[in-house]
Amino acid sequence: MSFLSLKNVSKQYGDSLAVQDFNLNVEKGEFISLLGPSGCGKTTTLNMIAGFEEPTTGTIEISGKDMTYAAPNTRDIGIVFQSYALFPHMTVAENVGFGLEMRRVGKEERRQRVLETLELVRLTQFADRFPKALSGGQRQRVALARAIVIKPQLLLLDEPLSALDAKIRERMQIELRNIQHEVGVTTILVTHDQAEAMAMSDRIAVMNFGRMARLGAPFEIYEQPGDLFTSNFLGSTNMFDGEVSEQAGDVVMVNCSGVELSVQGNAAKGSKITVGVRPEKIALVEAGLGLIDAKIKTRIFMGTRWAYQLESSLGTLDVTLQNAGHEVAGEGVIVGVTWPRHAIRIFAEG
């Protein structure tokens, strides 16, 4: 039995469906991300789990108990809000201690646990400050401390890092992951940043228009996204439309704009399909030695890698190469383009 399960959960606002037929089972101790574009229903899903909103249909079970309509203050859930929602009239220590106070934890134990948690998020020296006098990253850690000090069964994080700049965000991601490991609390993170979701989660639930598009481990769904939306949302993809010209075993030949590509997978001969290959899977070789030749249109240096745009008979190709420390082919050069057969995937048929 899963720790948390959402069964056929839908939420309707007026005549628009914010969440549709959502099913998700979360195991104890798991770190799950809800990933999707703005307005796809992530916050709504989280609010229903937290009890701030009631589902229109469907049930939410926690530890096997139906909690669909339970009040938020009976669910034992720690939440870090996107806006942090700290209590501005309380000091950091009072903020963190509030949940313990509500649980009638004795004064001495409360002080002890607040101190321990502040140590965990490395805010001990700020205990007596008001939230107003903290930086964004510090506020975020107070919000986190306030949520985990009560040792909740479930931790919900609604885009907790979106307000931070890239560098702090990366550091906070690692910190958050470490703290989650240390405390071992089941966690659901809402984000629209695919890199964040992949960096932190055991599993990712990709959402689109209120529906679950794909659920799986980060590597798995990145490599086998299943549909075009997921593929594009998790990373850029070079896509070619074509027609299956031949099928043999689990390999099909696809004719894309006159180029014959061999692809692993199944598709009926004559059917129209889309195939896609990720930029980092493509290798550049000498002209004439690859699958096709292409002309380098732009080359951008990004530090750890090079980003290319190539002009080929398949259309524009995005390619990224690791920066290995030596100069690479520049703009205007004709190069060969190749990729391993298993790197190219079949999407929507027809």
Place this chain on the structure above:
Amino acid sequence: MKRYLPPYLLSGPAVIIFVIMLAVPMIMTFMLSFKSFSFYTGITPDYGWHNYLEVVTDSYFHEIFFRTYAISIGVTLLCALIGAPEAYILNRMTKAWRSMCLLAILGPLLISVIVRTLGWALLIGNNGVINDALLLLGVIDEPLRMMYTTQAIVVALVHVLVPFMVLSVWTTLQKLDPQVENASMSLGASHFTTMYRVVLPQIMPGILAGSLIVFALTASAFATPSILGGRALKVVATTAYDEYLNTLNWPLGAAIATILLIANIVVVMSYNKYVEHKYAAVFD
């Protein structure tokens, strides 16, 4: 040097109006309060503290000042008790309902104070609507005396002044992160605890600011106490008026007005200082 000039020039017209309309009459009132008066000679310019001494020592005036501030405190408390929840509910309403209710709340401000107070007189007079209705229903045998009571003054003042409290609290509510209440609930707090521990402290600055306005306006209120309180229940403002126009003792009236002004300034300033001091660390 030149760039300092434009601000002065620009604020010049306002300053001139301010000086003519406010500063000059006030200074003249202040001067007047030191002059003397007798029935036979009228106002004479022998300056002294005697008017102030009279107010400070005469128990007749003590009672009036005490009544004024008792009413002010009562009205302020009632306005806070009614206005703060009102603002909170208003803030949670849907837009359409909110505009309607806001209109109802701000309504009293759109009606002349005299008309509004006479309306109260029609309602609570011995032959007023309420007494007539109660007599008709047989609830009472003789009319309740509601006119010329402190309660009548308080109720009518609360009616007029509660919008100031609502607006003041509402402004602070707008700055309140709605998620903060959810945060409190998710940490295990009940609705009541959330209200008391999380919402109330955050809207306190609004309540305190509103209280200041209500208190100052009540302490210097004239029309309502004079119509609903009559001759028997004098407050400071009506007393000053009577000294000017009935007794014709302008210097004494001026002294009373000056004391009221200074007392109000002292209350408002020290209150402000207290509030600022208390919340400086918490809110921007």
